[in-house]
Amino acid sequence: MADEDIYENMPMTEAAPQPKGNPPETSVPWRHRERGIVVTPVLLLLSLALATSLLAVTLLYLRAQSKLEAVEEAVQKLQVSLQPDDASDASAKGSDNKSQDEGLRHQALQLLDEAQAGVRKLKAQLGNLSAAYGEIQIRLDNVSAAYGEIQIRLDNVSAARAAVQGRYSYLLTKVSRGWTFFNGNFYYFSHEKKPWDEAEQFCVSQDSYLTSVSSHAEQEFLSSKTHGEAHWIGLTDQETEDSWRWADGTEYRADASRGFWAENQPDNYDPKKDGGEDCVHTEPRKRNLWNDVKCTQPFRWICKQAHGQAGL
Incomplete structure (x- = not known):
């Protein structure tokens, strides 16, 4: 039997009039949804800021790494050049030239010590940059996880809202058909x-x-x-x-x-x-x-x- 025939002679129940004044307060799931709408852009902005910081730290790390490699190469060349000559070279030079060479060698050794100190300082800076990189990466992962959790909650709220709407729609349909x-x-x-x-x-x-x-x-x-x-x-x-x-x-x-x-x-x-x-x-x-x-x-x-x- 078709629904139209079944309910043809049923009394139709009128919907209850809505009270004047302010509309009823929105249900709790909507308040959660509004919070989610506010929190989501904040997380996105925080993720963007952390990603930008991560990129900046990465560039600094790469530049410092390149500079360190250049300095280490220069120090190695300097060490090779400061190696003492063979005995035949020493006998070929005069005493004055020998004294002058010793002075230059002493200055070069000082410069070498300073260069090695600079290398150690650069390595320390690279270590700090590496630690900062790891910390930012952890924060970025945490933000991504929080964003994913909020998205899941928003999806659950949307599903609950749809279910509530379906239930009320079913209720109104039954009542309108005389139930x-x-x-x-x-x-x-x-x-x-x-x-x-x-x-x-x-x-x-x-x-x-x-x-x-x-x-x-x-x-x-x-x-x-x-x-x-x-x-x-x-x-x-x-x-x-x-x-x-x-x-x-x-x-x-x-x-x-x-x-x-x-x-x-x-x-x-x-x-x-x-x-x-x-x-x-x-x-x-x-x-x-x-x-x-x-x-x-x-x-x-x-x-x-x-x-x-x-x-x-």
């Missing part, structure tokens, strides 16, 4: 009449069952909505006489349900004629308490879609 929401469940009160089995088939076609009754509050709620009309509920003993069961699988508890039966019910009146009375309806003449009757009689009915089935 009533009570205590976590949806209920549908029909306006036409059917035998018990056909009424149950209708409910099943709407992802529900003829209603079960689990508490006095639920019984009072159902009674308040029947408006003096008898309605099928989902209690039956068609399979085994006196073994009552709920159509939706809810456990039937005889002791807890005793107060819901009308006086002297169930009585399975005239069991030799048409198999007796195996289905239960509310009896408006007896304060909407339960009464067993023949399942083939036509009554209005109540469908119930449980909390889990409604996806809420």
Whole structure:
């Protein structure tokens, strides 16, 4: 049966008017989303700053490394040039030239010591640059990890928001088609009449069952909505006489349900004629308490879609 035919004669429930004044406060997930929108650009800017610092440190490191290699090469050449000449070179030079060469050699050795000190200083600077590079890289990794975590949280908030929107959309659709929401469940009160089995088939076609009754509050709620009309509920003993069961699988508890039966019910009146009375309806003449009757009689009915089935 098409949805248009099923709900053709249902009363349409008007949406509740919105109160004037300021709109309701945005839900908590939106506040988290606003925080995420603020935090994300900050992390991006911090990542950019750290990346820029990392690039600058890398360039300094490469320049210092190149300079160090040049200085070390010059020092090696200077060391080679300062090696003492062979004995034949020494005998060929005069005493004056020898004294002058010794002075130059002494100055060159001083310059060599200074150059070696400069090499050690450059190596120390390279070590510091390397340490700074590692620290910036660690910070950049931490920022990337934080950004990834916030992105995951934002995705989760978006998914939760979409789920909430879907649930409210489902709720509004059910209400607009005549269903009533009570205590976590949806209920549908029909306006036409059917035998018990056909009424149950209708409910099943709407992802529900003829209603079960689990508490006095639920019984009072159902009674308040029947408006003096008898309605099928989902209690039956068609399979085994006196073994009552709920159509939706809810456990039937005889002791807890005793107060819901009308006086002297169930009585399975005239069991030799048409198999007796195996289905239960509310009896408006007896304060909407339960009464067993023949399942083939036509009554209005109540469908119930449980909390889990409604996806809420």
